[in-house]
């Protein structure tokens with residue numbers, strides 16, 4: 274069975290595993306992924322050639338910055354795989 278094509282507004286972040294940016298964000302927000310490895314476990318993004326790891330880290334950092342703005346500072350920005 275062929276997977277449905279992603280919505281046009283949803284960018285493919287991981288070309289190896291065909292994972293969209295919104296799915297990675299969902300892994301970070303819904304599944305509390307705090308490292309590239311956590312994202313891999315949640316949605317498999319980054320489990321291939323690793324070319325997308327920088328973009329995954331950027332999303333992790335953005336989520337962490339957003340979280341620290343909304344709440345007391347946490348150590349999520351220093352988690353392995355984020356920095």
Ligand code: FES
Pocket residue numbers: 286287288289290318319320321322323324325326
């Ligand atoms: S592009 Fe994500 S692992 Fe290759």
